[in-house]
Amino acid sequence: MIKLSATERRRISVFLTCLTFAVCAWLVVAFSSTYNYTTKMYVRYKNVPLKRSFHSLQSDTIEAVVKGTGWQMIFARVNEKSSAVTVDLRSLDNRPYVVLSAQLQRINTEMPRNNPVIGFNPDTLYFDFSNRSIKRIPVKLLSAIRYSKQYAQSDNVKLEPSYVTVSGPSAEIDAMTTWPTDSLKVNDVNENIVTTVGLKTPSAGNINIYPKAVKVIVPVNEFTEKTIKIPLRIINNANYYNVKLIPQRVTVTFTTSLDKYADIDADLFEAQVDMEYWQKYGYSTLPVKIIRVPDFCKVVRIEPRNIDFIVKK
Template sequence: MAIVKLSATERRRLSVFFTCLGVAIVAWIFTTLSNPLPYTIDAAVTYKNTPQRRAFHSLQADTLKATVQGTGWQMLFSKMRDDSKPLTIDLSPLETRNYVVLSTQLKQINAKRDANQQISSIDPDTLYFDFSNRLTKKVPVTALMNINYQKQFAISGNVTIKPAYVTVSGPTDRLKEITEWRTDSVHAQKVNETINTRINLQPVKEGNLNVYPKTVQVVIPVDEFTEKTLDIPVKLINNHNYDNVKVFPQKVKVTFTTSLNRYKDMTEDLFEATADLDLWRDHGYSTLPVTINRFPPFCKIVKVVPANIDFIIKK
């Protein structure tokens, strides 16, 4: 293959040519991107002034196509990042009809946008809605928790939520499906004290639903836990023939964890230990396992000694 050898002058001229070509291309791109250029974005929809006496359901997607009067640079950056603001649609016209014309609201929509990113049109231009009777229902609030506790600390009581119920209004069919309303997740790490915080409810995903209030107060009691041991009498169950049965021992030692605040209140009356005589009668057990049927909430059974008891049946 022949190799073209260029002189120093020719190489310099070739270098100047490619440099000028590169500068021209960059200048052309810069000029083109600086010129006005309409482009289309996907814009999410939010609603305001929703009808209070009519439940509604949108008959189109919650994302619309909006044509923006901007520049090529703005179009380029809009593709690189998702920073488009949602379009807030005024639903007050639904008080008298079942559709909203978006072109009549462009002025108020653009009032919240930058002057160099004004929307010229929206597709579809008309939004249609389906209506049904609007009902109101109270549902309990459920707190979602993602909590990591410090060693020997744990939740020590029932979570308190104020208010415990929220009011949900919307279509009858949709309300039948709603049995609770959840909060955003409460996140905390290495917790060693009670949590008292205000948390948002999970947002409404449908425009035809309303939830009030939007936030609740959540109190999560947290305490240090320690072990305690009590002697609990064993109760014999399923003695159908009323046999004279003696169990040995008559009490078992139950070790459990409890919060320090409730340590003194933990008495044997709060526990119930049972042994099932049917295990001998139906299955031939020679010893009966002890089961702790009842113990205080937020306590954890660590061990039962002995785990099995002997018995004697006198005829």
């Protein structure tokens, strides 16, 4: 450790004090100098057209190039959210755009004299004047859900709200039938999914949607197998033959959620055999078709798959 004498310590203290004052003086001079800097401003409109509906094709914020001191630049960064510029839309009666540089003189009358705006990016704002429509359309959930073993979706998906309001050019709005969500991706699911999913952002700036997100509820339950006997129905017996099926019932094994296990019975299924297989194609046995199955149930096997029959003419 270096030991300093009292004189040396006094000299170092004087040096550091002078250095501190020099840095402070430099900062004061630097921040008091004038610069051109960029800041974001919210756009407000006045003198809007009364006889024409319109829609801005760009964001409600623009970048403004402002002339000011370093202190003003710092304050502008801090208060960026409160900065706004008023744009006069009187020229929209004759053309679909507004040139901001043409309004600089008027805009600067609303700005501090020592803090003028010298330019904008973009300098030209464009507007859409096509006929506009408003429509409510259903939301379409886009999802990629992977479930844990023996788990699956057990009931209909609920969306809150299930409809969204879209507005925009009539030609595009009239062609819309649904509005998609962002993709819901979840893996190894073994319980109900309750989450919020955003809606797809419109590809065009002249289309608006409300709301921007929906609540998604996906019922999930554990599944198991169940077996029941289902009576067979004969179809296409054009000559009304007396047909005896052997057997008259089939055994169907299917998967169902545990919460609906007790409620699933034979009345919710429908099985049939088609006599045309015998009359037109000469089949000696008739294949069984299950034509009605409860929602979210999946048939695993049918026994027997083919039915013997006796025709009494």
